Amino acid sequence: MIPTLRHLNNVEPGMFRGEGCWHLKIDYKPALIKPGVPELLDILIFKDRESICGAIGRHQPPLGFKPESRAAFFKFTESNNFNAIILNKPFALDPVTVKKPWGEEIWFSGIEERGVSSSNGIPINFLIEIFGEFLGCSKPPILLKILAPNPEPNLGDLYFELHEKKTEVYVVTDINIESWPNGTGQIRLGFNDREIQIQGTREKFIEKYLSSVENYQRCRNKIDSKVDRMKASFGLSEDEIIEAALYRTFLSEIDKDTINDERMLRKEMNRFTKLHEVKIGDAIKVEPYIPHSLQHGVRVVEFQTPHYERYIISFGQKVITQDHWDTKAALMKAEISEAKIEQPKKLDAFQDMVADFQEFNVTRVVLPSGSELKIEEKGYCLIMGISGETKLGSNRVIKEKSYFVPPTVSLIMTNETESESCFLIARENHSDNK
Numbered sequence: 001m002i003p004t005l006r007h008l009n010n011v012e013p014g015m016f017r018g019e020g021c022w023h024l025k026i027d028y029k030p031a032l033i034k035p036g037v038p039e040l041l042d043i044l045i046f047k048d049r050e051s052i053c054g055a056i057g058r059h060q061p062p063l064g065f066k067p068e069s070r071a072a073f074f075k076f077t078e079s080n081n082f083n084a085i086i087l088n089k090p091f092a093l094d095p096v097t098v099k100k101p102w103g104e105e106i107w108f109s110g111i112e113e114r115g116v117s118s119s120n121g122i123p124i125n126f127l128i129e130i131f132g133e134f135l136g137c138s139k140p141p142i143l144l145k146i147l148a149p150n151p152e153p154n155l156g157d158l159y160f161e162l163h164e165k166k167t168e169v170y171v172v173t174d175i176n177i178e179s180w181p182n183g184t185g186q187i188r189l190g191f192n193d194r195e196i197q198i199q200g201t202r203e204k205f206i207e208k209y210l211s212s213v214e215n216y217q218r219c220r221n222k223i224d225s226k227v228d229r230m231k232a233s234f235g236l237s238e239d240e241i242i243e244a245a246l247y248r249t250f251l252s253e254i255d256k257d258t259i260n261d262e263r264m265l266r267k268e269m270n271r272f273t274k275l276h277e278v279k280i281g282d283a284i285k286v287e288p289y290i291p292h293s294l295q296h297g298v299r300v301v302e303f304q305t306p307h308y309e310r311y312i313i314s315f316g317q318k319v320i321t322q323d324h325w326d327t328k329a330a331l332m333k334a335e336i337s338e339a340k341i342e343q344p345k346k347l348d349a350f351q352d353m354v355a356d357f358q359e360f361n362v363t364r365v366v367l368p369s370g371s372e373l374k375i376e377e378k379g380y381c382l383i384m385g386i387s388g389e390t391k392l393g394s395n396r397v398i399k400e401k402s403y404f405v406p407p408t409v410s411l412i413m414t415n416e417t418e419s420e421s422c423f424l425i426a427r428e429n430h431s432d433n434k
Contacts, residue, residue: 002063011043012133021046021066021073032111032125032140043130044082046073054131055084056122083121087134090392093402094118099241101317102158106146108402109382112308119404136380136407140306142360142426144382144402147300151176152244154316156296160188160273161310162330163288168304169355169362170284170294171424173386173400179297186275187284188293190339195272206331209272213314213327216265223262224318226254239320269314274338283344283354283364289335301384303426305359363425367415375411380404381427388421390414397423
């Protein structure tokens with residue numbers, strides 16, 4: 001028989017000593033997503049010599065049967081509509097796709113009203129808030145996602161924006177050959193040093209650039225208003241994200257003079273900024289206050305702090321998440337300089353430090369055939385496959401497949417294939433490892 005513990009507000013590892021299976025009820029009050037709906041949840045915990053497993057359900061299971069093995073526990077939870085997971089071993093992160101005007105984001109550890117990632121059917125916010133003490137992660141984890149811009153120029157260019165708190169790093173995984181026939185894509189990062197020198201002072205540069213953005217925005221608003229009316233004629237809402245083909249159809253209905261003005265004003269505005277070339281495998285760090293805009297057709301893996309603030313300086317289509325641009329406020333805070341793309345720092349034969357921010361760091365690992373890497377983690381880490389195949393316990397890390405790794409004394413990653421493999425590891429920075 002499975003013993004039942006009292007109603008609890010949280011679940012802590014110290015409650016469960018020895019091997020066995022336990023049932024408990026918790027008063028779950030969502031904290032990471034607001035507004036969240038409180039609910040009473042049933043939790044099952046199973047421990048043997050190797051594993052600690054957790055399962056979540058919304059009804060009390062029959063407690064007369066007591067599973068004696070991990071396989072029996074998973075069979076029992078599945079038959080009773082519980083979602084179960086092994087809490088002390090790596091587990092796959094199942095992504096959620098969020099549509100954007102410029103393309104889409106694929107979130108692997110996202111926790112937001114617009115979308116929540118999961119693992120084996122359990123939303124990430126449930127895992128963190130209920131089993132956080134087991135997972136070494138009791139707050140929103142490092143945000144891991146893929147940015148997949150539309151391949152069409154301008155339509156697939158991201159917001160030119162900056163952040164006050166958020167730090168992020170991009171690793172380029174694909175470049176659309178139709179967008180960039182020579183295989184070299186671009187990112188808009190920082191400002192054009194030549195224009196800064198011509199204007200002479202920060203204040204004069206901001207004045208000139210702000211004027212060019214405002215001129216472009218007036219034309220942009222004119223086009224966007226016409227597109228909104230055409231959306232309405234199709235029975236679509238003004239803020240509905242539409243396919244590129246339909247957007248092109250709408251633009252073709254707008255007079256050529258207005259379209260030509262938009263292109264000319266956009267070119268004038270963008271001459272104040274700096275485009276940098278990027279290739280597959282390149283890593284780009286983006287610090288706070290650095291304006292940036294990934295360009296069309298450049299697909300990247302992104303790690304960032306889970307902050308959701310930004311200042312939009314400009315955008316080549318309508319912004320649907322807010323009714324204004326933040327150009328003036330952003331420029332008062334921005335680093336007015338030509339940003340540089342730093343090369344990763346070599347750590348050893350297999351590893352490069354791609355980014356080392358105050359809150360987290362990202363390492364790139366390239367394993368030759370037959371090589372292995374030992375991982376020891378005091379806290380959790382996130383692993384994302386870039387190329388090839390690497391064995392991670394009973395899992396296989398392949399391109400764009402991601403795993404959450406709880407604290408571990410020793411975990412070996414092995415390349416058992418005939419080709420080299422590449423993956424990224426993101427870790428929180430703590431005072432004892434900085």
